[in-house]
Amino acid sequence: AARAEALGVEHPACATLPARGCRHALVDRNENARLFECEQGIKDRFDRIVPTLQEIAALGRGSDFPGRAQDWARERLGFELPTAVLERAWVRGPDMGALYAQAVFSALAGAVARFGDRIREELAAGQGWDALLVDCGFHAMNVSACADGRLKGLFPYVLRIPAANLVRRSAFAGTLFDVEEDVRHWEHAELRRYREGFPTTADVPTRYLKVAVYHGSSLDPKHQGCAAHGSNERAATEAALERLYEFRRAIENAFCCGAGTDILLIGVDTDTDAIRVHVPDGNGDVSAYRYIDNAALYRQTLTLDADRARLAVYEAIRAASATEGWGKGEGEPHDGMRRLIATLLINNMSQIEYVGEYHGGWYGDMGHGERFVSVGDGFPEVQVRNIAYYARLDTVEEGAADLDVGVKIFRHLNVERGLPIPVALHYHFNEQVPGSRARMEDKIRRIAEGIQGRYAHLAKEGLLYLHGSVQDMAPGSALEEVALT
């Protein structure tokens, strides 16, 4: 918020910020309180590491160092540091880089264990979200966002979408998602409809929804936007939109008529978490110039009671559909799409108010502030803004561009301070598929080798630490470490 004040900028959703927050009738304040506890609980684990290690560094190299350091760690961090590293400390002083990396991985494991329960709760909520999707005429929702750590809280925070069965999430630098992979997922979802009648039977004309999420920064658009597009918001928008159209055409061409896919484009302002929803027209087409700015909508509906505010949201969708000029489209989207958009806008109003209440309207960490690099299919338990830079990849070769961006961010965040880059490799396996676990372990070792090779200079200087783990697909399963050689 400091920068906003320095710039004399008025908050787009609530003019009294940062002094005093606003209260919107559609906001779920209990959920906000719960989410803040969670954000604090997770971030604290990481943020206590550096001060604690600084204190440990000051303990000297006496023979009581290992014991005293371990006591400190237990007391301040809630976990132990690697004994072997502590016991070696008398020779050349403690290896703070190794201790730091190990502490980050322990904090991560602790957070996963602590919030595994939450995932089970979320799954119950997810059933409600699945039902909503089907009610809105969708049998699957596939969301691809940018890998940027500031979008790491996209689902539980920004959009308030729980871990639902019908929702698939992925992240790529610059939202440049993999069209071929999505075609396969489309097939997978479609086949389930035919074979299992899940979630709708194939004769019901429900649709597959592909969503792309780009981002920008309202406070510092030229520097704090999407790095993959040189902080050019227009470029980020157009790139995401182009992929959406490529995906739709790929399905239409491969499966012709009646292949029923909808596309939706969403932008996030990573300073306020307010979203922008690009309203599709009656043909399902999306325009960079036809959208609803949810910060403005929140502000406009602040004085209304819940019922009227809800009506105003639908009215905003109607008004957006009537956009003239560059953003002009052909009529309104179908009922279910309107209802889904309204739900997303209303959910996001809670998040706008969350950032108002707990972060003064604008995040203090306007830029990157990731705690580690997450490689693999992600930790569903730890989805909080700026907790991790997330690269969703199957090979270093294909994911090299995503990894390079992450390493570049951490050169600035960590290496410049003398700290190593902690990289957590993590994949889920399916206990029901024979050999799946062993294959995932092999995959993690292969990827670890690839990363060590690609950033050999960092690894050699002790500025890169890797940690591997697998987890069964069943929600709430324990994290199991994979030994890397």
Add this chain to the structure above:
Amino acid sequence: AARAEALGVEHPACATLPARGCRHALVDRNENARLFECEQGIKDRFDRIVPTLQEIAALGRGSDFPGRAQDWARERLGFELPTAVLERAWVRGPDMGALYAQAVFSALAGAVARFGDRIREELAAGQGWDALLVDCGFHAMNVSACADGRLKGLFPYVLRIPAANLVRRSAFAGTLFDVEEDVRHWEHAELRRYREGFPTTADVPTRYLKVAVYHGSSLDPKHQGCAAHGSNERAATEAALERLYEFRRAIENAFCCGAGTDILLIGVDTDTDAIRVHVPDGNGDVSAYRYIDNAALYRQTLTLDADRARLAVYEAIRAASATEGWGKGEGEPHDGMRRLIATLLINNMSQIEYVGEYHGGWYGDMGHGERFVSVGDGFPEVQVRNIAYYARLDTVEEGAADLDVGVKIFRHLNVERGLPIPVALHYHFNEQVPGSRARMEDKIRRIAEGIQGRYAHLAKEGLLYLHGSVQDMAPGSALEEVALT
């Protein structure tokens, strides 16, 4: 055949070989003649390269060298050599490695152009094969073999399976195919049944057939078997069988009841091309110890007329199903499986006789004799024994083991003679999928970079040459070169 004579070995299918071949009533000799023309036509293109370049090397370095060399090349090879390389020759003599690699790629392009027509003919035959599969109760046949070049003629020669719509082919070192990828193909095939009723509608209880092909050498089993399994035929058999079971369980677990998959295991003797078919039992289970040796079956049925020989083939399947001891199973496979096995055995009898007639019963190139390394999804036009070591991969990272085996083979075949390793990268694109061509070109450049990085020492010494090309999926499309940097 020389080695067989030296060893005093009798040919397992025809005792009078190599002096005189046998004539079996079920063999298609016209097709054999046509196939031999094709084998010669393709191999000749490659085998003229070294002698021609040796003559060119002897031309001296006079000012007329580029012209004379080019004339020779045109006359003897049917294509031109790169002018720039010839014109540089006066400085340090001609760069024979570069000329050799270019000539290999030109020979390959020539063979693809020449036999593109054959693919179109084959497609007509393929419709017949598709119909046979459906008649046998299969809606897809997915065959994975070893990447070994001696199996490169598996489809058109050893098994006589044309390029059919319902047949999918892949190759991996040691037949260690990718279970996850096959699950996706299973889904793809299944979805087509539901959405398009192709080739059968979903209510028809046809089955998906997964075939694994391993190989061994009857003349020198300890040295000329499958390199990926240390020439241990038992290990090669068990590994292929285990993957088959993993695939079947993966489908059953993911899609439960009625997921209808059949598995089939086939072994090839790369000296004689005679196959061994492991007959599934009534439950669809396969045993390493229950099989039909087609060389023996050919020999036993040599005196019979076509009708009786055909009956004898079915009798052999029945007898195999009655195997006692380790290979004991539970009854006979279903009718369609029996018919498919009989067809494969009869087809392979033609190949046994082909090797007898045109190669004296045993191939002269008993070991490796590949002309180039083929990386990508393969050249359907050029499927001839020992023409290429074939690595089917999407990333160097995942395919590293397959590539290493190929490079090891070519160190022996080429590098030891001072010749470079020619690697042809080739993928098909789908003109109907937007951006597919550009993505394939990017992929080829990425893989080329990966290969150059992995074998940097070879590349630096001019012992590794890469060539990239793409081709539209439509059969008979032209090969289009992709410039590599």
